[in-house]
Amino acid sequence: MRIKEWLKGNTLLNSAIWYTIGTFILKGVNFFTTPIFTNLLSTNEFGIITIYSTWSAIFAIIIGIGINGTIGSAKANLDKRDYEEYLSSTLFLATLSFFVVGMGSLIFRHQLEGVLGLSASIIVVLLFESFFSFVISFTTSVFTFERNHKAYLFTSAITTLINVTLSIILILSMNNDKYSGRIYGGAIAVVSVGIVLYIKIMRRGKKLVSLKHWKFCLPIALPLIFHNLSHLILNQADKLMLQKITTEDVVGVYGFTYTIGALINTIQLALNSAWVPWYYDTLKSGDKKEMKKVSAIYISVFTALTIMFILGSPDILRLFSPKEYWSGMALLPIIISGYYFVFLYTFPANYQFYIKQTKFIAVGTITAAVINIVINWIFIPKYGMYATAFSTLCAYIVLFFMHFILVKVKYKHTDFPFTFNLIGIATVAIASLITYIFINNFIVRWGVIVAILGTSAYLVIKNIKQFDVNRK
Numbered sequence: 001m002r003i004k005e006w007l008k009g010n011t012l013l014n015s016a017i018w019y020t021i022g023t024f025i026l027k028g029v030n031f032f033t034t035p036i037f038t039n040l041l042s043t044n045e046f047g048i049i050t051i052y053s054t055w056s057a058i059f060a061i062i063i064g065i066g067i068n069g070t071i072g073s074a075k076a077n078l079d080k081r082d083y084e085e086y087l088s089s090t091l092f093l094a095t096l097s098f099f100v101v102g103m104g105s106l107i108f109r110h111q112l113e114g115v116l117g118l119s120a121s122i123i124v125v126l127l128f129e130s131f132f133s134f135v136i137s138f139t140t141s142v143f144t145f146e147r148n149h150k151a152y153l154f155t156s157a158i159t160t161l162i163n164v165t166l167s168i169i170l171i172l173s174m175n176n177d178k179y180s181g182r183i184y185g186g187a188i189a190v191v192s193v194g195i196v197l198y199i200k201i202m203r204r205g206k207k208l209v210s211l212k213h214w215k216f217c218l219p220i221a222l223p224l225i226f227h228n229l230s231h232l233i234l235n236q237a238d239k240l241m242l243q244k245i246t247t248e249d250v251v252g253v254y255g256f257t258y259t260i261g262a263l264i265n266t267i268q269l270a271l272n273s274a275w276v277p278w279y280y281d282t283l284k285s286g287d288k289k290e291m292k293k294v295s296a297i298y299i300s301v302f303t304a305l306t307i308m309f310i311l312g313s314p315d316i317l318r319l320f321s322p323k324e325y326w327s328g329m330a331l332l333p334i335i336i337s338g339y340y341f342v343f344l345y346t347f348p349a350n351y352q353f354y355i356k357q358t359k360f361i362a363v364g365t366i367t368a369a370v371i372n373i374v375i376n377w378i379f380i381p382k383y384g385m386y387a388t389a390f391s392t393l394c395a396y397i398v399l400f401f402m403h404f405i406l407v408k409v410k411y412k413h414t415d416f417p418f419t420f421n422l423i424g425i426a427t428v429a430i431a432s433l434i435t436y437i438f439i440n441n442f443i444v445r446w447g448v449i450v451a452i453l454g455t456s457a458y459l460v461i462k463n464i465k466q467f468d469v470n471r472k
Helices: 002-008 013-042 044-064 067-077 080-107 111-116 120-146 149-172 179-205 211-245 248-261 262-285 288-319 324-352 358-384 385-409 418-438 442-471
Strands: none
Touching: 002 044, 013 149, 013 211, 044 080, 044 120, 044 179, 044 211, 044 248, 067 080, 067 211, 067 262, 067 324, 080 111, 080 120, 080 179, 080 211, 080 418, 111 120, 120 149, 120 179, 120 262, 149 179, 211 248, 211 385, 248 262, 248 288, 248 385, 262 288, 262 324, 288 358, 288 418, 288 442, 324 358, 324 385, 324 418, 358 385, 418 442
């Protein structure tokens, strides 16, 4: 009963738990089915799917023109009716963008086939999947800022379950080109759910064209195209460059290893979904003391999660993949450390979204992406996928420090003392070192994990007891 009351009295923690558990379970469906796909598909086919997913994400950003990144600002600045009209009119604006991109792709279809390395029919599938991926992202952002946990989880669950189920059925029904079964399964799921959500938003707002809302939207959204594309380059350009310089087998191993490492990013995204609405409300109230206190707790919790994940990641990879994928094991501490800097970067980035200064977000991300590409270009021929993992880590470090300095110097704002950053970075580095030294020693690494879990449990119990004292 104490725990239930404690959670009830803490809306941020309550939201964080819902988003984290829900998102982790949903992403876990994909994760736990990964062994199925790695056994059904060769490393070459896994590499083709990785490349397709990369291009799909790129087209989703271009078609969506950064609109889903404006929803938080709209929710904070518009009244209820204007906000609902804003949603439908900006979604229609993205629809116009989809038709323009679609027509351009049709006209230059032969050139696209050469650039993407995909057939015309697959490119058509890719375009529709990209648009409706944006629609789903747009709508789940709406659910996030409206704190509608149930709708968020339900949408994600339906999409994931249809995706995985159809993909497995289609792959098993094919004798050749089994990778296309994975592509079609994902596309059918995304388009089906996306159509339903599209209709829902349009019926809610009932407005298609609104120059007033478009003028509000575009100055915030357009810089985000470059930001999102650059961010995608940080995540995906290494795979495209690996494909061109090495082989699709290497891309398959690297893509799978990144899937494992990205689990920590899944948790971070879930926590950020709970954090941002609370963060905006607290910024609006001006309660700096509460902000610093909760920020310190937040970074401490995520740092502990990151450390435990780094220490346990080699065993996760061994458990969920055949031996031909194990060559990527040494990449995991580097990949996970990179995502830790992504977590740190969200603090200054969230503030820039709040004050509607997104142009500097784009500048920082573009700079980091250029660094990523340059390092890849120089070192991939010699070091292969190890160079790509290291280049992404370097880019994320630059990204964080650029935005931290910008917000601190230009906007005179900090959420918590910089020492928390330094302590977090140092402990993640130590965990990575321990993992490399004891990569084949299960007992040492999991002994550290158990010690961290025990300390965390002690602190949680202590806080619950303090909560009871304060209530009395």
